[in-house]
Amino acid sequence: MMNNSGPAVAVSGLQVIRGKRRVIPGLDLEIPSGQVVGLLGPSGSGKSTLMRCIVGVQIIEAGSVTVLGHPAGAPVLRDEVGYVTQSPSVYADLTVRDNVAYFGRAVGLRGAELREAVDRTLEEVDLVSHADQLVQDLSGGQESRVSLAAALVGRPTLLVLDEPTVGLDPVLRRDLWDLFRQLAGRGHSLVVSSHVMDEATRCDRLVLLREGQVLADVTPEELLAQTGAADADAAFLALIDAETARAGASSTPSDRSAS
Amino acid sequence: MNAGLATATSGRVLRQVRTDHRTIGLIIVVPCVLLGLLAWIYNGTPVFDAIGPALLGVFPMIVMFIVTSVATLRERQSGTLERLLTTPMGKGDFMLGYAVAFGALAVVQALVATGFAVWVCDLDVAGPLWLLIVVAVFDAVLGTALGLLASGFARTEFQAVQFMPAFVLPQFLLCGLLIPRDQLPTVLEWISNLLPLSYAVDAMKEIARNPDPVTAVLSDLGIIAAFIAAALAVGSLTLSRRSA
Numbered sequence: 174m175m176n177n178s179g180p181a182v183a184v185s186g187l188q189v190i191r192g193k194r195r196v197i198p199g200l201d202l203e204i205p206s207g208q209v210v211g212l213l214g215p216s217g218s219g220k221s222t223l224m225r226c227i228v229g230v231q232i233i234e235a236g237s238v239t240v241l242g243h244p245a246g247a248p249v250l251r252d253e254v255g256y257v258t259q260s261p262s263v264y265a266d267l268t269v270r271d272n273v274a275y276f277g278r279a280v281g282l283r284g285a286e287l288r289e290a291v292d293r294t295l296e297e298v299d300l301v302s303h304a305d306q307l308v309q310d311l312s313g314g315q316e317s318r319v320s321l322a323a324a325l326v327g328r329p330t331l332l333v334l335d336e337p338t339v340g341l342d343p344v345l346r347r348d349l350w351d352l353f354r355q356l357a358g359r360g361h362s363l364v365v366s367s368h369v370m371d372e373a374t375r376c377d378r379l380v381l382l383r384e385g386q387v388l389a390d391v392t393p394e395e396l397l398a399q400t401g402a403a404d405a406d407a408a409f410l411a412l413i414d415a416e417t418a419r420a421g422a423s424s425t426p427s428d429r430s431a432s
Numbered sequence: 433m434n435a436g437l438a439t440a441t442s443g444r445v446l447r448q449v450r451t452d453h454r455t456i457g458l459i460i461v462v463p464c465v466l467l468g469l470l471a472w473i474y475n476g477t478p479v480f481d482a483i484g485p486a487l488l489g490v491f492p493m494i495v496m497f498i499v500t501s502v503a504t505l506r507e508r509q510s511g512t513l514e515r516l517l518t519t520p521m522g523k524g525d526f527m528l529g530y531a532v533a534f535g536a537l538a539v540v541q542a543l544v545a546t547g548f549a550v551w552v553c554d555l556d557v558a559g560p561l562w563l564l565i566v567v568a569v570f571d572a573v574l575g576t577a578l579g580l581l582a583s584g585f586a587r588t589e590f591q592a593v594q595f596m597p598a599f600v601l602p603q604f605l606l607c608g609l610l611i612p613r614d615q616l617p618t619v620l621e622w623i624s625n626l627l628p629l630s631y632a633v634d635a636m637k638e639i640a641r642n643p644d645p646v647t648a649v650l651s652d653l654g655i656i657a658a659f660i661a662a663a664l665a666v667g668s669l670t671l672s673r674r675s676a
Contacts, residue, residue, distance in 0.1 A: 191676060228518050230673045246673065251520045262511030272651035281521040296587045307451060323515075 174336075179242055180332050181206045182227055183363035186236035189222055189385070196222045197385035200236070204364060209357045211376035212366040213409065219385035221259060223332050227364065228256040241330060252280040255324035259335040261316045263323055269300050272308060273322045280327035292327045297352055299345065313341045321349075332356070332363045336426040338372065350375045370405040379405075381412060386411055409416040433524040441521070441529025445503070446536065455499070459537060463491040463545040464552075471553035473655035479480050484555045484637040486609050488545055488564060492572035493629060494600055499536055499591045500579030505665070515672065518532040531664065538572025539565070563649055567639065571632045572655050577663035578628075584670025603629035608637070626656050628659035 182204040191198040196221050204210050225231035226238050229246015238245040241253060263272045273294055277287050295301045298318040305309060308319055314364045321337050348382045350372065352362050357377070365376070373379050374393045381388040389396065389412055393405065400415075402408035445489040467487065474480040515527065542565045549555040556639060557564065582599055586592040606616065606624035613624050613634075624630045636654035638645040 191631045226497060228516060230514055230674055246518075251518065258511050258515065258516060260511060262510060262515045264444070264448060265510075266451045267444065271444070271447055275444045276515075276519070279437065279516060279521045281436075281520060282466065283436070304525050327519075362630075 176207050179206070180204055181208075182364070183222075183239040184236070185225070187223075187226060187238060188234040188236050189219075189226065191222065193236075193391060195385070197226075200385060200387060202380060202387055202390065205378070206297040207276065207360050208377035209353050209365060209375070210378045210380060211373050212364060212380050212387075213370070213373060214382035214384065215366075217414075218325055218382040219410075220382055222385075223336055223382070224256070224335050224366060225362065227331075228254055228333050230256075239351055252327055253330040255327060255329035255332045257324045257332075257337055259322050259333045259339075261320035262415065263308055263316065263319045264309060265316075268305050268307055269319050269322075270295065270304040272319055273326050273341060276323035281328075281367045282327065290326050290328070294322045297325060299348065303324045314342070314345070317341070318345075328361075330361060332361060334365045336368065337365055338367065338369065344374070347395070370409055373405040373409075375379065381409065383413065388416055433522060433528065434520070434599075435549055435599060436473065437521050438528040438532065441526055442533035444538070445458065445530055447531035448503075449459065449533070449537065459499070459541055460544050463488075463541060464548040465568045466491065467553055467555075469548050471555070472556065481556050482637075482640060483609060484549055484553070484584035485557055485564060485640040485663055486575055486607075486633045488542070488549060488568055489571045489632040489636040490604065490607070490609070490629065491545065491576075492541055492568050493575035493632065494596065495535050496572045496575030497579040498596055499595065500530060500576045501586065502589060504580055504583035505586050505589060505592045508535065508668060514675070517671065517673045525672045526671065527580055527664050527668050530580060531660075534571045534576040535569060538569050538576075544570035558643045559645040559649075563634070563639050563645065567632065567635045567649065567653065570653055570660075571629075573629055574632065574656055574660050574663075577660045581663045581667040581670070584667055594619070600629075603627045606630065607632055607633040613650040618653075624640070628656055631655045634672060 180203045184202040184227055187197055187200040188195065200223070212223065222231060226233055227240060228247055235238055240250055243250050266358050267387050270291060273291050274287060282290050298321055300318055300322065302317065303315060308316055311319070317337065317340060321334070324332060338349060353365065354375065357363055367373070376393060378390065378392055379396055380390050391399065396405065396408045400408040401410040402411050452622045467484065469489065542663060546564050546568065550561060558607065580598060582595040583592055586595060605619060606627060607629040608624070613630060614622055616624060631652045635649045638648045642648065
């Protein structure tokens with residue numbers, strides 16, 4: 174694991190255009206090391222795009238993204254950053270074990286070390302009993318766990334997980350969040366996007382995105398205190414409503430002068 | 433480039449193929465069926481001895497072209513390629529892994545097809561049989577390299593399959609199988625000089641008629657190897673780590 178005293182991720186002045194749309198119009202953000210940071214926001218708010226920037230696969234228009242002290246996507250980061258895309262990206266015509274082992278080899282694990290890492294990871298995602306099945310014969314939830322295992326096997330310093338718990342039952346979701354907490358306890362940094370607001374309370378920090386901008390960057394407790402809401406779902410809605418009202422208020426005078 | 437990463441990739445590709453019995457069957461059986469059909473059509477004439485070896489070079493290239501271009505396109509679409517490129521896996525390791533895996537399949541295909549042509553269809557060649565197999569393997573790797581290149585320009589699997597007639601049929605028409613290349617109209621002869629399949633067929637024809645073809649075949653193989661290297665190099669440019 175890479176030693177890094179600074180933040181896990183530092184984003185400054187980031188702008189991204191996808192197609193003709195400015196998905197991220199200018200974003201500054203710091204993600205601390207050794208924490209689970211939840212990336213929340215409605216669909217289309219730029220969560221996945223920001224994650225693609227952090228792992229260095231997104232062409233950016235302006236700004237900088239620094240990961241563990243290096244520019245995002247730099248060769249030294251390639252076995253330090255694990256990335257799980259929203260739709261599972263694993264080989265359907267390989268067994269679960271072969272998939273995980275291949276991604277383990279890709280980050281340089283070999284021999285006994287590789288075998289141990291694969292066994293440990295299969296246990297973590299609860300797929301030991303399916304290890305020798307082809308991925309194409311699994312359910313959607315199982316397939317997304319294979320995709321997660323492929324990133325966990327190399328024990329990267331920074332894990333970037335795009336909606337890792339979609340389609341999973343509550344027991345499994347709880348177990349995975351326990352695993353995320355354990356990893357953070359051992360000094361790994363995690364960025365996890367989610368639609369499910371009750372998962373937000375299990376994060377150390379929450380970053381709320383809306384239209385490519387940071388609406389809030391707070392701890393779960395601060396979020397509830399600030400909004401006076403009872404749960405994360407209500408707090409998020411309250412923030413969005415407040416923001417919409419503010420945007421409406423600032424545009425009203427100019428509307429009046431125009432008419 | 434890193435030999436361990438390339439080996440990991442070729443092992444993975446071969447494991448994938450192993451689960452797909454029908455594809456293995458098609459790769460091994462189809463060339464034999466086509467050769468058998470051809471031998472039957474030209475039964476009692478010397479034509480099969482003349483064009484049989486050339487076809488032993490053409491089939492592996494076509495089959496590997498299709499298999500590789502579809503397989504690579506699937507990697508692009510499923511997101512596995514993008515994910516791999518965020519790991520220490522380099523583009524070169526990836527390309528080489530594919531070339532080695534399909535090259536190994538090509539060895540099996542060439543052994544079976546050549547054995548079938550010689551012992552079942554009574555194909556008679558002047559040169560050594562092992563050289564037929566060496567050329568067939570080069571042609572298969574050429575097909576793999578061109579398939580990797582073509583898949584960079586395909587957005588859908590339909591397009592990838594259509595690249596077969598677009599990339600391969602013109603080479604097939606101009607490679608000297610229909611009429612000898614030196615009897616083509618001058619412009620077409622020049623064009624055929626620029627196409628890799630022409631050298632594959634030249635090498636096979638040389639083995640068919642020349643009892644000691646090694647020198648001539650080596651220069652053809654050198655040209656084919658250069659085409660393979662060029663296709664892999666240009667193909668790796670189409671694999672980009674970053675996208676919009």
